[in-house]
Amino acid sequence: MSSGSIAVTGIGLISSIGSTVEENLQAIVAGKHGLSRVVNFPTRLREYIWVGEIKRSNDQLSENLDLLRPHAFTRTGLLGAFAARQALKSANINDVNQLRTGFISSTSVGGMDYTERYGSTYLTSSEWHRYIPSHSAGDSSHKIAKYLGIKGFVTTVSTACSSAANAIMMGARLIHAGRLDRVIVGGADALSKFTINGFHTLMILSDEPCRPFDKQRKGLNLGEGAAYLVLESQKSVKQGSKNVLAYLTGYGNANDAFHQTASSDDGEGAFLAMKKALAVAQLRPQEIDYVNVHGTATPNNDLSEGRAMQRIFKNEIPSFSSTKPFTGHTLAAAGAIEAVYSILALQQNLVFPNLHFNTPMEEFDMIPQTTVQYRSASHVLSNSFGFGGNCSSLIFSKA
Amino acid sequence: MTTQGIWRPDFFAEAREIDQAITTADQPSYKRLASPAAIRRMSRGMKMGMHAAQQALGETAVTVPDAIITGTGLGCSEDSDKFLRSMWENDEQFLTPTSFIQSTHNTVAAQIALQLSCKGYNVTHVNGASSFESALLDTLLLLTSGEHKNVLLGGIDEIAEQTYAFLQSAGYIKADGVRETVKNSLSPGVNYAEGAQFFSMGVDQTETSYGEIVDVALQNELDIPEAGSFLQDFLTTNDIQPTAIDAVILGYNGDENDDLFYNALQQELPLATPLYYKHLSGQFDSCSAFGLTAAAFILKYQTIPPVLYWNEKNPAKTTWKNILIYNHYRGKDHTLVLVRAC
Numbered sequence: 170m171s172s173g174s175i176a177v178t179g180i181g182l183i184s185s186i187g188s189t190v191e192e193n194l195q196a197i198v199a200g201k202h203g204l205s206r207v208v209n210f211p212t213r214l215r216e217y218i219w220v221g222e223i224k225r226s227n228d229q230l231s232e233n234l235d236l237l238r239p240h241a242f243t244r245t246g247l248l249g250a251f252a253a254r255q256a257l258k259s260a261n262i263n264d265v266n267q268l269r270t271g272f273i274s275s276t277s278v279g280g281m282d283y284t285e286r287y288g289s290t291y292l293t294s295s296e297w298h299r300y301i302p303s304h305s306a307g308d309s310s311h312k313i314a315k316y317l318g319i320k321g322f323v324t325t326v327s328t329a330c331s332s333a334a335n336a337i338m339m340g341a342r343l344i345h346a347g348r349l350d351r352v353i354v355g356g357a358d359a360l361s362k363f364t365i366n367g368f369h370t371l372m373i374l375s376d377e378p379c380r381p382f383d384k385q386r387k388g389l390n391l392g393e394g395a396a397y398l399v400l401e402s403q404k405s406v407k408q409g410s411k412n413v414l415a416y417l418t419g420y421g422n423a424n425d426a427f428h429q430t431a432s433s434d435d436g437e438g439a440f441l442a443m444k445k446a447l448a449v450a451q452l453r454p455q456e457i458d459y460v461n462v463h464g465t466a467t468p469n470n471d472l473s474e475g476r477a478m479q480r481i482f483k484n485e486i487p488s489f490s491s492t493k494p495f496t497g498h499t500l501a502a503a504g505a506i507e508a509v510y511s512i513l514a515l516q517q518n519l520v521f522p523n524l525h526f527n528t529p530m531e532e533f534d535m536i537p538q539t540t541v542q543y544r545s546a547s548h549v550l551s552n553s554f555g556f557g558g559n560c561s562s563l564i565f566s567k568a
Numbered sequence: 569m570t571t572q573g574i575w576r577p578d579f580f581a582e583a584r585e586i587d588q589a590i591t592t593a594d595q596p597s598y599k600r601l602a603s604p605a606a607i608r609r610m611s612r613g614m615k616m617g618m619h620a621a622q623q624a625l626g627e628t629a630v631t632v633p634d635a636i637i638t639g640t641g642l643g644c645s646e647d648s649d650k651f652l653r654s655m656w657e658n659d660e661q662f663l664t665p666t667s668f669i670q671s672t673h674n675t676v677a678a679q680i681a682l683q684l685s686c687k688g689y690n691v692t693h694v695n696g697a698s699s700f701e702s703a704l705l706d707t708l709l710l711l712t713s714g715e716h717k718n719v720l721l722g723g724i725d726e727i728a729e730q731t732y733a734f735l736q737s738a739g740y741i742k743a744d745g746v747r748e749t750v751k752n753s754l755s756p757g758v759n760y761a762e763g764a765q766f767f768s769m770g771v772d773q774t775e776t777s778y779g780e781i782v783d784v785a786l787q788n789e790l791d792i793p794e795a796g797s798f799l800q801d802f803l804t805t806n807d808i809q810p811t812a813i814d815a816v817i818l819g820y821n822g823d824e825n826d827d828l829f830y831n832a833l834q835q836e837l838p839l840a841t842p843l844y845y846k847h848l849s850g851q852f853d854s855c856s857a858f859g860l861t862a863a864a865f866i867l868k869y870q871t872i873p874p875v876l877y878w879n880e881k882n883p884a885k886t887t888w889k890n891i892l893i894y895n896h897y898r899g900k901d902h903t904l905v906l907v908r909a910c
Contacts, residue, residue: 213660272788277672279694281648284734289656291734301738304731305642305853306673307695311900314788323788324702327643327673327694335691342709363652366660367668424636424681424690430669441687556669557678559690 179260221392221497249357329555334504392497419564421445436477464491641853645728723854753822761850
């Protein structure tokens with residue numbers, strides 16, 4: 170274990186397969202995905218797409234969070250506060266400002282879910298004006314930090330689908346630099362008509378539950394959710410006699426510099442990100458037991474990511490799977506939700522199944538793990554790649 | 569790339585005070601940036617950002633930076649607004665991908681990476697008024713950890729008609745037609761603008777260096793009485809006495825509530841010459857980068873452009889060594905940046 174390891178002492182998440190870590194784990198082990206038609210808001214695309222939607226209304230989430238009305242949280246903020254509160258509880262943190270504690274969130278939707286809903290009234294009526302400042306990405310981070318009672322370092326990262334992984338990375342580096350004792354890191358994104366329609370125009374949404382790494386894959390399913398990790402320095406762990414859930418031992422960020430939305434044929438960005446993460450973790454590729462791939466099931470991503478994995482792992486590709494058939498692609502939150510899953514894989518000694526897989530891709534000989542597999546794991550690699558060529562990889566190791 | 573035009577030797581000498589609710593950047597021809605077809609598709613932020621980035625790199629020997637880090641408060645609002653309006657008007661039909669693709673916050677950083685074939689670390693920070701300082705801190709971490717020798721750092725925010733109209737209706741931006749400056753601001757809201765400021769940051773000092781970033785601090789919220797200790801902690805951490813600060817660049821923007829924080833900080837630094845810049849840059853989330861530009865200019869040329877003086881307190885000093893930049897917006901996203909002559 171490299172001396173640069175950062176301890177993970179708390180985790181929290183909410184996704185379409187559960188509102189707690191335990192619920193998510195149970196659903197994965199039972200092979201029960203959370204994909205359905207969009208129910209929470211009307212959209213023309215309802216019958217054409219599947220989404221990982223959380224079946225809780227904003228009112229229900231607000232109740233659960235004990236928020237005084239009227240408030241100006243949009244769904245992104247509600248999901249984020251829900252998961253972040255869980256993470257703090259999981260880390261047994263009672264006085265959040267007792268140590269130098271920071272909060273780094275991430276989002277791509279921000280408050281767009283409400284801007285799209287009420288924006289057309291803003292110029293003629295002041296009824297929904299309280300949501301105008303909620304539009305920006307940084308606003309949900311502010312609201313969540315305030316909800317948690319954090320007064321200190323708070324910021325937000327937004328790099329499309331790799332956002333949360335970058336937030337996690339930045340948190341780790343701040344602890345390494347001695348600027349923070351602990352930091353809550355992750356991301357949140359709510360489903361919105363904006364993103365559903367946006368991805369639809371790109372023609373990369375599948376009209377069926379997605380099939381990552383399958384020859385017949387047709388595209389992705391969008392999802393929503395939020396997840397946060399509590400990262401702590403060695404000193405902070407000792408001081409609070411904290412239980413360490415896993416260690417963040419490696420991380421890497423690189424840019425594909427190929428195209429705004431498509432990934433390069435040889436997966437250069439992905440390759441560089443994974444390589445950097447392995448270097449930081451001081452691990453050889455063969456030491457990775459499981460890869461939670463980005464695996465969105467778009468023709469382009471899986472091919473590109475597969476190629477990159479071949480370049481890194483050569484003939485010894487470790488067990489791998491995409492958990493996006495369970496949750497949908499949760500955009501900015503994906504890196505954090507999948508970080509939690511990676512930690513669960515280490516704790517539970519299991520490899521998650523890649524659902525809906527049938528036929529291997531022609532381009533290479535890579536078959537994902539299709540059933541729940543119990544096997545000891547020491548190091549797990551998690552990939553998150555976003556528009557703009559942003560590639561990020563994280564490595565978690567057993568505590 | 570700002571309301572005062574592009575960076576140039578006479579930048580401050582020719583600067584004119586802003587007195588309108590929304591002021592656009594004084595943009596040059598972008599002919600050399602890309603093909604006409606490509607330029608037509610680019611948003612304001614993308615054009616401003618790419619131009620400013622090119623200019624920053626042009627002042628150095630760096631052709632491809634090791635990393636690209638940007639900060640933006642509202643991201644690519646123009647494209648975002650476009651896609652949203654289209655969705656409303658056509659009820660989710662007949663939509664085209666271009667504006668959606670370009671609406672993600674990291675688009676400018678990504679486009680610059682694409683243009684320079686830069687495969688290094690690339691991140692965009694989007695956190696209101698501390699977006700730029702968040703990116704600056706990220707830059708500092710990268711450079712001090714030893715893995716990178718240089719970083720291209722930028723702050724960008726663009727005017728987008730719909731988004732700015734919404735902010736006007738919420739009272740954040742002054743109403744159209746109001747002609748007030750930062751100093752004689754009476755009506756609610758402040759004067760907004762847009763801009764892109766890029767910096768080539770390196771580990772080592774070079775002949776073309778402007779100054780050195782010593783440290784950055786961010787805090788989500790502060791009560792006015794806490795501003796003093798926020799400052800003191802920062803100075804103590806950096807082993808510097810308040811009396812050693814030669815000038816303090818403050819984010820006065822015409823909002824009398826915001827003013828209280830700046831006044832409080834001035835009290836803590838009685839020997840520092842108070843300066844301001846938002847009367848030139850206008851307000852937008854990443855405008856504090858303009859403050860850094862001002863600091864850089866002062867440190868390099870060892871003179872203060874008179875247009876930056878906040879008041880008559882401007883004693884002639886022989887050297888300008890330590891400059892502090894303090895900013896916040898509506899009581900949130902407080903940032904302190906300490907720069908030093910090198």
